[in-house]
Structure formats: C-alpha cells, structure tokens
Amino acid sequence: MEPTPYEAAPYEAAPYEPGTPCWLDLASADPAASRRFYGGLFGWTSYTLTIDTLDDYDVFTLGGVNGPTVAGMQRLTDPSQPSVWTCYFYAESVEEAARRVVAAGGRELLPPTEIAHLGRTGMYSDLEGWDFAVWQPHEVEGADVVGRPAAMCWTELAAYEAEPAESFYGAVFGWDAVRHGDRTTWRAGRRPVAGLIPMDDKRPGGWIPFFQVADCDAAVRDGVELGARVAVPPRDEAAGRFAAVVDPNGAWVTMIAPHGVGEGLPESG
Template sequence: MDYAERDTGGAFAEGVPCWVDAMLPDVEGGKRFYGALFGWTFDEGAGPEYGRYAQAYSDGLPVAALAPKADGRMPTVWTVYLATPDAAALAGRIKGAGGSMIMEVMPVGPFGAMALAADPEGAVFGLWQGGTHPGFGKQQRPGSFCWAEVYSRDKSVVDPFYEGVFGYGGLDLDIGGESFRIWSPAGAVPGTDTAIGGRALVGDSVPAEMPAHFLVYFNVTDADATAEAATRLGGRVQAPPVDTPYGRFVVLTDNQGARFAVLQDL
C-alpha cells in the first residue's frame, strides 16, 4: 500500500490522518472563503445534536468540515484526526505515555466516535473511530488534505510519544538545515513513499508563548496563486512561499484566523 497516494474512503490504518475540521466563529464566512479558495461545496450542516457540522466536498467527495465554535474562548483552528479501530484503547495509551485527553471518547451517532487528545507538549489532535463515515473520500489531490505535521520544542519527548503510542516508524530528514522527522504507519518501511505525517521543531525565532501545535496542509496546483487568492478573500500569508525537495508550500491564515498550509507538488 502506498500511504502517500491513498485516496479512497475505506478503512484507514491506525495513526493515519483520516479527517480534518476547522472550528470557526462564523461558519457561513468560512464556507465563502474555502468555497472560493478550493472550490469546495458544502452540505446544509448536521442538526444541533451534531453541532451543526458542515461537511465540505471536492469533486463530490468529502474532504473536510467546518463547525461553529461553541465557546468564544475556544481556538479558531484546524484539527487533524488520526484513525483508530478502538478510540477508548488508544485514549488509554495516550494517557499512559504522558499525553492527555482534552475531550474523552464520545459517539457521533452512526458516523463514528471521536475524541481530542494532546501530546506531552500540549499539541492537540483528534481521534476518529469510523462508523458510516470512515473519513476522507478524496486526498492527495488538489483541493484536499495532503499532509500534517506537529511543531514541537523537544524532540526527545515528542518523538517517543508518537512512535510509542501509534507504532510509527520514523526517519530523520534535513530540510534546509532544520531537523525534521517523518512518520510511517506501523508495519510500513519508513520512507518518503509511506510517510503520513511528520514532526518539525519550533525555531528560536518563534515566541516562547506559542504552544506546540499541528499544521494541516492542502494540495493545490499553484501555491503562489492560492496565496494571492487567500489574501483577496481576507486571509493572510504568514511567510513567503518556500521551495522544498517535496514541493512548494506557503503557510496561510483564513479570514477568521485559522492557520493552515497549501502544498504544490513538484
């Protein structure tokens, strides 16, 4: 199996990113922004029992969701969900390895079960045990999820956590002189062809008050044009586009402050 190319909504191996959503103060504003930026369409949103969760589609396939913030103190943020066949068991391993549960496992009707966890440095990620909704129907193509990485301060703490909890195989890369580690699912040979996410280090130039966090990437055909479009739509470019051996990327914020990145393949 080529994990980097996977593109269907079947079962996902444990630890593989299978869904992303954004918590926003204004979901309708988010629909306008992402609809124009990525060409997404949206359903009418689930009922109040599901938090009025609005699912996004690209080419008619589910790719993400937007949800209204229930509390103004909640962050405006994109969250990546990692697949698991047993969310309760995974939550136990997370706590046993020094992480914590922000939201314990809860059923989401017939769709599945979810939880929110934090690693030992406080970076938040989701857990998803799929039911009728296994996760992405499309990924690794323009307008859909393609990558996620956690920005951490102490790799000696964070790397053993993820590799112990999920069984990831790790491989260190040197990208522009910066330490970077990619992860492949348990049982896969670690490498760029099987990688499903990674760990970057927060640089010394980043303010100490910035917490560890995940960054979600979406694939695009033209990173520069997407950055220009995001600016026209009320978003911001966090830093100029950067070329890497794996593509050209730029980090953006949307019109409400949620941070994400876009990646143009080589």
C-alpha cells in the same frame, strides 16, 4: 527523498490504516465567513449535519454537496479565540487509543464519544499540550479525498522538543520515527504518515494540515483577495512550491504544489 504520503485516486476513499491521518475539522469563530473563504480558495461546498453530539456540523465537499468529502467544521466555543484545525488519526479502538495517551503522559480532552452511525471519536493533548483527535469508523472511514488538489495531502507537528514527541506518538500510534537533520518523518510500517518539525516563531505550534494545490502562487493570491494574510510567501522546497496564509478568522492554511508524486515530503522551515 521520502515518498509523498498519499497516492489515493481522486474521488475515491483513501485506504486508511491504523495511525494514519483520516480527517480534519475547523473550529471557526465565524462559520459563514469560513464557508465563503474556503469555497473561494478551494472550491469547497458544504452541507450541515444535525447530530445531538455535534450540534450543527458542516461537512466540506468537492464538486457540490453530493461530492466527495474533504473536511469538516464546527463553531468555536470561544469566539474570541482564533480558528484552528484539528487533525484526526484512524484508530481501531478509541478506548485503546485513550488508554495509550494517558499511559504516555497525555491528557484526555473528550472521552470516547459516539457520533451517531458515523463512528466514534476522542480528543487528546500530547506532552506539550498540542491537541489531536482519533477516529474509529462505523459507516464513515474518513475523508473521501486525500493527496489531491483542494484536499489534505500531509500533516506535521511543530513541537519544542523532538524526542518526547517521538516517544509519545510512537507509544500511542505505534509510529516509527525516522530522523533527517532536525526533522522527523513518522511511519506506520513502511508508509510515511506525518512529520515533526522544530517549533519557531514563523508558525503556530501543534498539528498543521497541508492542502495540495495546483498552483501555489495563484492560491496565495486568491487567499489574499478573499481576506487572508500571507504568513509564508511562496518558495520552493524539496517536495514542491510551498506557502502559508492565515485565513480571516485566524486559522493557519498551509499549501503546497508538489513537484511530482514520489518526489518528497514538505519541508516547511
């Protein structure tokens, strides 16, 4: 079995390395509704950053507004579109990452942009058009908590073709691709950082974050009571008990209750 991707202690910053997922944010058509939903589902609270380059940007935290950060949220530009998560990957240089994206055949959606004293970011799309972002830190390395309940514990890409995706992300982030059946685990050195799965009609395409929960069945029940619909009912996988719901604004929310640290990565077929 593959090891779980993160083993950071709760309420401590993760040891981010180049190419590792370090942040995610939600583009929401209804931020107030999203605050209620994720507050009820994961116990998140939030505060608002007002920065010229971000307008109003919500930062989700655990244990109150002064607690550790887990994710962010901004208003969706087109409210007719469903809400969507964007995964950010740690980079030593956004400009260098941008050059690699374009050289590998991807597109630049947002050029390197300074986010006040926090860091620099850029947004891109891969060969199939799936969006992702990179983050070069100044004062903020990324999420304070990963790999623990109510926080991101994994991310994977649902793509139509594996080989072009493996080649593209290998060129951009230096990832090594390890195949097992029709699935791929990407590694940065010896550390697993992300997964690649075949695209099908059960899930949206693109990058999908996983959130760790203590009880998958209870989390799904809570999600439904808060207005979500079940996309994948709870079931047992190699890494743990897995499920997915779609939040009231259309964002895919994947959850897993791991069997134990080191027992494996999610297999969300």
